[in-house]
Amino acid sequence: MIHHTQQQTSLSSESGFTIIESLVALLVAALLLAAIAPVLVISVATRVQAKRIERGTDAAKSYIDGVRVGTIAAPDSPITNSTSDFAIASYDPPSLTPTLACTANSYCTQPATNLYCVSVDGSNCTTTNTNNFVIQAIRYNKATVTSSGTTSNITDATKGYQLGVRVYRSDGFASAGGNLKKAPNKQATFAAGLGDRKTPLVEITTEITKGTTFSDLCTRLKNTSNTASTCS
Numbered sequence: 001m002i003h004h005t006q007q008q009t010s011l012s013s014e015s016g017f018t019i020i021e022s023l024v025a026l027l028v029a030a031l032l033l034a035a036i037a038p039v040l041v042i043s044v045a046t047r048v049q050a051k052r053i054e055r056g057t058d059a060a061k062s063y064i065d066g067v068r069v070g071t072i073a074a075p076d077s078p079i080t081n082s083t084s085d086f087a088i089a090s091y092d093p094p095s096l097t098p099t100l101a102c103t104a105n106s107y108c109t110q111p112a113t114n115l116y117c118v119s120v121d122g123s124n125c126t127t128t129n130t131n132n133f134v135i136q137a138i139r140y141n142k143a144t145v146t147s148s149g150t151t152s153n154i155t156d157a158t159k160g161y162q163l164g165v166r167v168y169r170s171d172g173f174a175s176a177g178g179n180l181k182k183a184p185n186k187q188a189t190f191a192a193g194l195g196d197r198k199t200p201l202v203e204i205t206t207e208i209t210k211g212t213t214f215s216d217l218c219t220r221l222k223n224t225s226n227t228a229s230t231c232s
Contacts, residue, residue, distance in 0.1 A: 049195045053187060056167040056201030059118040059133045064165060064206055067137075073107070074157035074208070075137035077114030088164030088205055091138045093180040100127055100173040102134060114138065117170070127174040133201070134173060138164035160209045165202075172197040 066072030079091065095111045102108035104119035116135040117125035125132045140162045172180060174197075181199045188195065 049188070052169075052195065053201050055120065056133055056169075059120075060135065060165045060167050060202055060204050063116060063118060063135050063137070064163065064204070067163065067208060072116070074161070075114040075116070075139050075163070076107075077112075077137060077139050078157075078161075079138065079140040088138050088140055088162065089183055091164065091182075093166070093182040093200075094134075094136050094168070094173070096173055096175055096179060100125065100134070100170070102126075102170075104132075108134070111173075112136075118167075125170040125173075127171055129170040132170040134168045134170050136166040136168065136200075138166075140164065160207070163206050163208050165204045165206075166200040167202045168200055169197045172199075 063072060067074060079088070094115060098110045100108065100115075101110045102115065102117035102125035104117055104122060104124050106117060107113055108115040108117060108125070114137050116137060118133045118135060119125065120133070121129075121131045123129060123132065125134050139157065141156075141159065166182065168180060177198055179198070181196075183200075183203055185196075185199045187199045187201050
């Protein structure tokens with residue numbers, strides 16, 4: 001006698017995704033991307049802004065070193081205010097008129113001759129260039145009291161001076177967006193966009209003493225409120 005064995009077919013417990021399940025998965029993925037997108041944008045923008053400030057600081061240091069060793073001429077911007085405590089911070093930011101005219105790695109011809117173009121990409125500084133920097137250099141010699149009792153500023157750059165440096169983005173000199181700013185306005189390192197192109201990237205004040213004598217330093221730095229103070 002032949003016994004026929006009936007094979008039982010087992011249904012697989014694994015089945016494919018339905019269309020609804022796929023749509024739900026896509027929706028969840030879209031929600032996650034939407035949630036982390038702002039974080040990614042801020043992260044990239046902050047990194048770019050921090051890099052720009054770092055490059056602006058390097059540009060300021062290079063300019064100062066050039067002035068110190070004499071490869072870059074002293075800025076044509078002595079503060080001639082008669083007040084002895086006149087601060088570089090009080091010096092007005094650059095004007096936007098006439099239009100910026102700066103040759104790469106040299107002083108500008110307009111809107112002021114104490115503006116210096118630091119070229120990163122080898123091209124001139126223009127209002128549409130986003131890579132290069134324009135340095136506003138301020139030279140200040142502390143006022144000294146003359147024998148007649150009046151005060152006057154030393155405008156001779158060979159006597160040593162205080163050098164103030166503000167570094168602006170080249171495209172910040174465009175007319176759109178308002179006037180350029182100065183301290184206490186600060187460039188934020190944490191940014192969600194391209195940063196404020198009207199605010200200086202960095203401000204530095206330093207002493208330039210190359211070629212000065214003790215008498216020069218004493219005359220420039222002595223207490224001007226004391227008329228009996230001498231540098232002999």
